[in-house]
Amino acid sequence: MIAVIAGALSIIVSGVWVAIALVRAISVPRVRSIQNKDV
């Protein structure tokens, strides 16, 4: 059962990892467009 709990926790960790990548992916274009406007 320890393996099952470890598995569940590792899935949650991978969910958080993908969430961080998602936030970066949807926020980068806006930052770039603001930078372009400044230029």
Next chain:
Amino acid sequence: MDKVLSVVAVVAYTAMLAFVAVRARVAREFVEFSLARRALPLALIFGSIAAAYVGPGFSIGFVGRGFQSGFLFWGIGLAYAVQNILVGLLVAPRLRSLKDCHTLGDAIGQKYDRKCQILAGIISVGLCTGFSAVMANAGGVVLSDIFGFPNWASVVIVVAVTASYTTFGGLRASVITDAFQFTVFSILMPIVLLLAILFHLNGGAATFAREASAATAAGLNSTSTIEIVGLVAAFLLGETLIPPYANRALASKTVRVSQNSFILAGIFSAVWFMVMISLGVVARSIIPSGTDEDHVLLNLVDSIIPVEGHALLLVVLMSVIMSSLNSLLNAGAIAFAEDVVKPYVKLTDRTALNIGRCATIAIAAVAAAGATAVPSIIKGLLICYAIWAPAILPAAIIGLWAKHPRPLAGILSICVGTLVAVTFQFILPSAIKVPAIIPALGSSILAYILGHWLAGESGGASPTLRLNMECEGWK
């Protein structure tokens, strides 16, 4: 209260999804629509592949199987993990290395000839439409359950919402929304398991071990060896390199990202199946033993967290269904534009993009119309698996590895594989005892060998090879 909370949860989820889809930006060129400019990082490709394969079968289906046959299905599911790891090690890097390649059909066209590309394209579009119809059916069932709409109206709503962001955003929107949906279900489902184990499982680890062993023994007794072989074959080959996965391999930032994302997705699938099977095993000591396979997860969640549980599960289900559906709509549309239309007509980038968008809408419409004809989720998926693997895999995998693949071998393999699969799946389903995928795959490989032999050493060489030979002669 339960109903209100469910409606609020689904509306909030849809609003959040719409926000993410809008942030993903509209695709303005075909290369953006089909390959997201080949700039997607590891985490997004990994999350998107995992979100595409975790559909209703790999969530509700596996919990039900765990309830009935314990860890037997985890062993069978490992074939799927092995498949993903093998694709990551052997196929994805070769696919990603090809230049100007938008689809698997495109790769087959580069390795063999245009006829093979068109055949592969037609099969890809048909398969994506079939898979989409299965997902639309599943989505319709979930939405009808919440709002009480007629089934056809629920199917139309699910397909229309998914098609809207896929049509405008293309692959990037599909991958980004997949990542959002992956985050939702990969956090919520393990929490359900942890809650069940820590607070509702009387007897702790000893009860878990006893139930797991009893269910697995019952599963082994009720499943014949030939059934296990057929299931392992379907899990190993059925979804290998289906268009959405091939597109993600091609859209990766680098060859290494393409390789690692498939390997990670394979490891993730093994862990995911273990968690789903464990939910089924835990459910054995919480819900009544005669519960229907497809209702085990719903009943378990209702028993653990009755009010919030229903809403939570609906959000998870919407995620697993919509993430699979958007990937299939996008992949089918790209295959149509790139493999079916482009070989006949020289298209400008703008026209290709518009054809891709129109094809997304058309595939969504056909899938919605066909959703009511889907027999059941698992049966629908098995039909698609039985045709895809024999039709495409031998030609695609040998083509990527062989030095001089011959077009005749590719054409024969694709045609014979498709015909044998269709014959044993639809026309003569009771003629053989093994699943249709096995004889169809065998025939496809034999047809490939025959075609290779008939084509001879140079007569059947692909245009690329002939060009290379001419260049070498010129030097």
